[in-house]
Amino acid sequence: MQVKLEDIGKKYDRHFVFRGVSVDLFPDTRVAILGGNGSGKSTLLKVISGSLTATTGKLSIIDDSGASIPVMDYMRKVAFTGPYTEVIEEFNLREIVDFQSKFRPWRNNLSNEDVVELTGLKKVSERSIANFSSGMRQRVRLALAILADTPILLLDEPTSNLDAKAMKWFHELLEQHIENRILCVGSNHQSAEIALCTSEINLTK
Numbered sequence: 529m530q531v532k533l534e535d536i537g538k539k540y541d542r543h544f545v546f547r548g549v550s551v552d553l554f555p556d557t558r559v560a561i562l563g564g565n566g567s568g569k570s571t572l573l574k575v576i577s578g579s580l581t582a583t584t585g586k587l588s589i590i591d592d593s594g595a596s597i598p599v600m601d602y603m604r605k606v607a608f609t610g611p612y613t614e615v616i617e618e619f620n621l622r623e624i625v626d627f628q629s630k631f632r633p634w635r636n637n638l639s640n641e642d643v644v645e646l647t648g649l650k651k652v653s654e655r656s657i658a659n660f661s662s663g664m665r666q667r668v669r670l671a672l673a674i675l676a677d678t679p680i681l682l683l684d685e686p687t688s689n690l691d692a693k694a695m696k697w698f699h700e701l702l703e704q705h706i707e708n709r710i711l712c713v714g715s716n717h718q719s720a721e722i723a724l725c726t727s728e729i730n731l732t733k
């Protein structure tokens with residue numbers, strides 16, 4: 529699969545947040561989207577995800593046979609998470625894992641029980657997500673995205689709210705599940721996030 533952005537720009541009201549973004553994303557591309565607050569990182573990730581339409585330019589999604597994929601089909605191939613991604617607070621961890629599994633399979637045929645185990649939160653898996661700390665919620669978001677069987681993984685500020693132990697957990701989980709996927713990481717110049725990537729788009733420039 530290839531995701532091709534050509535001269536992409538996004539305008540809210542009368543102002544462009546960014547313009548002239550061109551990049552080709554292939555399996556194993558790992559790109560950091562960098563910029564300060566308000567520079568448009570989340571907006572660009574939403575455009576790449578297909579959930580937001582660009583004002584200018586072209587987004588093409590091409591499958592391995594060279595055929596173009598409609599955006600609605602493409603969106604099913606994208607796992608996307610950011611600090612603003614809602615987790616259903618009424619559910620406990622087991623319920624949220626069970627819920628996602630009904631419409632999206634896990635990587636490597638993992639079972640729901642495996643996924644609960646891999647979050648590192650098994651001990652509190654019966655506790656309502658509403659009572660999770662912000663770091664625990666971030667673990668849940670990251671696990672649900674990383675372990676989803678999708679060729680495209682978009683992580684906006686993935687290390688926000690993670691302590692040192694959780695950072696280690698995140699790095700290990702990602703490294704085990706990143707092969708052959710497209711990875712885009714939105715980052716406010718956090719070195720731990722930039723280190724995950726091999727190229728960058730700097731929106732400040």
Ligand SMILES: Nc1ncnc2c1ncn2[C@@H]1O[C@H](COP(=O)(O)OP(=O)(O)OP(=O)(O)O)[C@@H](O)[C@H]1O
Nearest residue numbers: 540541545563564565566567568569570571572716
């Ligand atoms: N739906 C919207 N309507 C109008 N303006 C918006 C909308 N969404 C974002 N913006 C504006 O677009 C700009 C870029 O926002 P965005 O959230 O993409 O930035 P960001 O780089 O991710 O910021 P941060 O580092 O603070 O998360 C901001 O000025 C924001 O106010």
